[in-house]
Amino acid sequence: MDIDGVAQLLRDNPAAEEFRPYCHLSPEADALTVYFKGDADFSKRLTDSITLFLAIDTHEVVGCRIKGIRSILDDLPNFLRVQHGAIDLSVVFLSFRSAVDGEEGRRTLNAMARAAQSHQMTLEPVEA
Amino acid sequence: MLRWICEFDARSPRDPDHATWKVGIQERYFRVLQRQGHLAALARIICVGQTFESTLAIIQGWGRPDKEDCHVYVGRPPADFRSATIQLPPPRDQLFVVFVLPDGTIDHWNWRPRQTAQEFVPEDMKGDLIWTSTA
Numbered sequence: 001m002d003i004d005g006v007a008q009l010l011r012d013n014p015a016a017e018e019f020r021p022y023c024h025l026s027p028e029a030d031a032l033t034v035y036f037k038g039d040a041d042f043s044k045r046l047t048d049s050i051t052l053f054l055a056i057d058t059h060e061v062v063g064c065r066i067k068g069i070r071s072i073l074d075d076l077p078n079f080l081r082v083q084h085g086a087i088d089l090s091v092v093f094l095s096f097r098s099a100v101d102g103e104e105g106r107r108t109l110n111a112m113a114r115a116a117q118s119h120q121m122t123l124e125p126v127e128a
Numbered sequence: 129m130l131r132w133i134c135e136f137d138a139r140s141p142r143d144p145d146h147a148t149w150k151v152g153i154q155e156r157y158f159r160v161l162q163r164q165g166h167l168a169a170l171a172r173i174i175c176v177g178q179t180f181e182s183t184l185a186i187i188q189g190w191g192r193p194d195k196e197d198c199h200v201y202v203g204r205p206p207a208d209f210r211s212a213t214i215q216l217p218p219p220r221d222q223l224f225v226v227f228v229l230p231d232g233t234i235d236h237w238n239w240r241p242r243q244t245a246q247e248f249v250p251e252d253m254k255g256d257l258i259w260t261s262t263a
Contacts (some may be wrong), residue, residue: 001134003181006174009134010212013158016165016246021230029227040168040210042222042239045252048192053238054217056208065236066237067192 021119023089030070030122034089035063036115044106047100064112066096073123087123089116132233133158134173138180139223141188141199144259151180151232155250169237175224176237179203184248184261190227197230200255202248208239223250 001009019038039055039122046052046064053063061092066072072095073087093113101107132152133175140147148152161169179201187200203224207215218224222239229235240250 001136003177007212007247010170010173013162014165015162015170017168017188019165019167020163022164023158023168024157026157026235028229028231028233029198031235033236034165035164035169038164038166038168039133042219042241043225048254056239067190089256101134 001007021121022116023121023123025069025073025123027070030068032066032069032092033063034066034112034116035119036112036119037062046105047096049096050100050109052108055091061111066092089121089123090114092116092123131155135232136177136180136235138201138228138232139183139186139259140180141258144186149232151228151234153234167211168209171212171214174209174239175203175207176226178205178222179226180239182261184223185257186259187249187253187260188204189223189254189255192262198235199228200250201226201228202250212229223248225250225253 011115021033021036035053041055041062044052044054045078051065052061054060055062065087070094090113093116094108097106097109100109131154133155135152136149137151138151140149183201183203185202185203190194190198205218205224208218209215219239222240223242225238225240227236243249243251245246249257
């Protein structure tokens, strides 16, 4: 597909007018992508497991990508009450706190956990 | 192979100078972006296409176990997109990176600061640089 084709694809499939926070689990990549805000962003690695998405204009954290998520998700239901198969996303963030060096990293994870909680974000099982 | 909503010809990691292979974006992921109103991520699919048209570098491996057969394509598209109709100059000193799974599925894309020492390599990339456009 060339660039004109992409532009046509975007015209034929308009996005929802208002951004809504979301998380997307990619089993193939073993990674969870989370966005709290829809600002144009860039990536910056926080740890080997977590890459932050920062707004280009403000450098505010607008999302993140968590890698190696499978083992965490496999373990969480053993320790948490899981409703309808969904996992509270804030818990996923907090489970990574011990793997982050430095106060800044821990503050960032805490902030993301709070954001996930305030948006009541849950991680749903992926359909096969 | 999962269903792709759009596909591109990319330089083949096996023979970047002479061969191409098909890569594409899963419809399932595209629909998530569409439904959630993530305009910038959708519009930057244009940057994805431009990165495959004018690839600067290919990195093998994502720097973690079991992902040695994945690749990162690096480019420098001439513009960034905030939406399909709003385009701005590319972020200064940043490269556009496209993460590709072994079956050609495009898993993620974004801008990332470039290394100061290596012009075509983004910061914190832990894979192996297997090809550059100047090689």
